[in-house]
Amino acid sequence: MPSPLPHHASDSPDGAITLSRLSAALKAQLAPLGSEARDVARIIIEDLLGYDATAVVVNGDRVLQEATVSRLSRAAARVVAGEPVQYVVGKARFAGLDFAVTPATLIPRPETEALTDMIIDEAGREPDLRVLDVGTGSGCIAITLARALRFARVEAVDISADALAVAADNARRLRAKVQFTCADALAMRLDCEAYDIIVSNPPYVCSCEAAEMDRRVLDHEPHSALFVPDDDPLLFYRAIAEQALRALRPGGKLYFEINPLHSAAMATMLTAMGYDGVALHRDYLGRVRYATATKPHRDA
Secondary structure, three states, X not given: OOOOOOHHHOOOOOOOEEHHHXXXXXXXXXXXXXXXXXXXXXXXXXXXXXXXXXXXXXXXXXXXXXXXXXXXXXXXXXHHOOOOHHHHHOEEEEOOEEEEOOOOOOOOOHHHHHHHHHHHHHHOOOOOOEEEEEOOOOOHHHHHHHHHXXXXXXXXXXXXXXXXXXXXXXXXXXXXXXXXXEOOOOOOOOOOOOEEEXXXXXXXXXXXXXXXXXXXXXXXXXXXXXXXXXXXXXXHHHHHHHHHHHHEEXXXXXXXXXXXXXXXXXXXXXXXXXXXXXXXXXXOOOOEEEEEEEOOOOXX
């Protein structure tokens, strides 16, 4: 693909393309994205060139190689064509850290970051916790908790070997100690009373909701990590919660990111299973997005 800037449009007297001119050209190229264009241009420049917004201003007259300009233009074209910018640049920001992502993993989202914040707020002062993340994907939950909790032993499982490879690479790069295991959330067998915390953001989108989804998600993110059958929206939650009743220590806590459409059914199911303190929590947009529950003590 040719450069987004012909030489005669350059702001440099010798026809070279400067950083400030490239920034403007990328915003123009990304204009079909509407209000997202500026942010996407910033992400491409920051992640592929290493210049944040301040550095673009300070170094605006820096001349760029034609190959560099073409590379960023190709990245912008992929985003305009519908590919998520996180896959294009190969990373996503989560909890202040850069996580590598590929089409084998979901793109980490602010809702999930708030779930880790909830766990850290509630358990951050407790040392030596044993934590399990079910359906880890990029590893964003497990790695964030491993870095934040004091001397925690963190484990994570996923059915996708490709996702686990990404997660393991993220853990090594971010210097987080996490034990990763390939396992099916619907068929795993966990050790009895082994964990203090079990957390999961499993597939929870019903197939009937697909028509209303952003095409970038529907066309590019892994369906196995997104969808559940229309007739059993709590499929993964039921299996994980049943295992957690056995695998949590008395007083241990279960944390779920959930589909707001099925929050009432979720609370009813967890209560019927015998969990204590079943609670629903809202996300930053006011939607019921999380469910928590505690395994009762034996004498309760």
